[in-house]
Amino acid sequence: MTNRVLLNNVDHADLRAIVGYGPRFGDNVNQALLLPTEFEEAQREYPILLRKDPQGDYQAVALLGLDRDENLFLDGGEWRARYVPAVQQRGPFSIALQDAKDGGAPRPMIHVDLDHPRVSTSEGLPLFLPAGGNAPYLQHMIGVLGAIYDGLEVAKPMFAAFSELDLIEPVAIAIELVDGATYDLPDFHTIAADRLAALSGGDLERLHHSGLLRAAQWLVSSMGNVQQLVEMKNRRLVMARAGEGLATP
Template sequence: MNRVLLNNVDHADLRVIAGYGAAFGDAINQALILPTEFEAAQREYPILIRKDDAGAYQAVVLLGLDRDENLFLDETGWNARYVPAVQRRGPFSIALQRDALGGEPRPMIHVDLDHPRVSHDAGEPLFLPAGGNSPFLQGVSRTLGQIHDGLEISGPMFAFYEELGLIEPIDVEIKLDDGTSYDLPDVYTISPDRLAAVTGENLEKLHQSGLLRAAHWIIASMGNIEDLIARKTRRQARLA
């Protein structure tokens, strides 16, 4: 990784290849999803809760059943109405940086110059000839803002869900027509029954904060497992 602060002087001719493919790191069976994306993501993918390496809860979307399998990805690209922001961001990230006067750190866009999407002769320009941000880079900036805001919300959201006892482990067992079965270990969801039992001040807090809707989106998304199975079945039929 060769991550540097993006600027329109050093990177005036930098381009980024849009689109999706295995060569760009999109052949994955899960992707991080953030609360700022739940509404769009729940229409496409199952949203599961897992623990990260530090033991903190995080949400992921299930994209495939086998290792390195993204059932939404084929030779034409990523076939879904919504692509998770962590995949849309490509080689870009946000890092907090202080100015020379030592003021409050500001989020600044960084780019990984070693990323396979980065090019000097193909893809979308980042800057206009006069030096302003291109429409593509403006879109990247919005995506990074969505990630930044989602990360700010995620920790407190799961802490409140846990405080109310809403997070429960689930057994996800998927069986295909050919007899193949998949078990997803160490996954959690929001308990519909426990959520329905929340009353009074806690219910008001959930509602006012938007976390009630987020919880319902997680629950509703589990219906997409059927679609994932159908995608897997179609892919196996094509490969047979």
Template sequence: MSQPVLLDNVKHHDLRLISRHGADLGDNVNLALVVPTEFAEVQREYPILFRQSEGGTFQAFALLGLETDENLYLDETGWQARYIPAIQARGPFRIGLRENETGEAGEPMIMMDPDHPRLSRSEGEPLFRPHGGHAPALERILQTLRTLHIGNEASRHMFAAFEAAGLLAPVNIEIRFDETTQYKLPGFFSISREALAGLDGDALQKLNAAGFLGLAFHVVASMGNISRLIDMKNRRRTLAPA
């Protein structure tokens, strides 16, 4: 990625966004970072799994494929799902924070990677209207960035609450298709169904009041999408040339 620059409605008045999805646009990934503000949509399409960094911090991911650089939801016609994780939908854009006079982070700004393949001056949807103002494509991006910005902050509090309630548990995913083809996905965590079912009234009330109880149920429900991934992988294996 090149050095991000500030999106400017004068310098970039004719800039366009290529909104399609494809491997050539960076979508062929098997994991996509997701945040709590999108769990409700994500759990309908993808398994939600957690990973822990060396420093002990947890992050949530949507599982998109069983191999590295494999997105089973992506084909030659685009991304085959009703919801695309915000980290992928944002394309070349991100939120930066302008420093104020004291050197502290100030107001948020829209930054972009000027060399990103989704940006063009001849193809795609305009970012700005001819006489000024945000075009629909940029409004969608702004909403996506808000989802990520609010969700990133909520994520830290959510995982702290899950840990305090004893809900996080390691889960090793092993999928076997035949004697020679199997996939092992170690190092993931999820919500323990047993621990969730065993919470007492006080713990349930605290999680619910904080807005995290529903998120825990979303994670549990999302695990049913692993069978969907297996079906999609099977279809690809069947269609692959011998």
């Protein structure tokens, strides 16, 4: 359940947001939704894979772990990566369309979930300055929410363009760890690198001018991070074994 209300500096002058990451904030997930506006930064850290949502539409996700509820980037209260997916950054904040009082088009407005575990009046970073202006943390969140809002607008036409050019293909990811455990990650898709490289003429020009050529290239390049994820998982296993050895009488 949520208790989502329109954020304002009168009713919520004393609100604060608890920073940091961890299971209490819902960060123990092995996948996080990604939007096209994040691909450039996210592809440096995570494998970006495509999957279909319950309606059959494609969406992009950052692969964060191999097991259920496993986020290999979590370490204590920190997220060990140069970029954190926007849906995990946003915490209690969201954008919803609000009807304009003058009868104009609805406007996107920031809402806050007052029941979210990050929301506090006694700890964390303030949302508003004493005089009522936005504090730096809220300014940052406005940027995060803007990236989400813009990304949602871009995602559907982007996947439509990729599908029209037959660039999306299933990908088989088979992993073996140092302890002999194996993983087969099903139902994922990626961009076919060979088909992307073979584009020419009008198709290539349209993809380039729309900015989607770079998005496709970032999706392809991100697949190199699968091996990094495997190495992170192996390090966890080795450390766990070492800890068990130290605990043995």
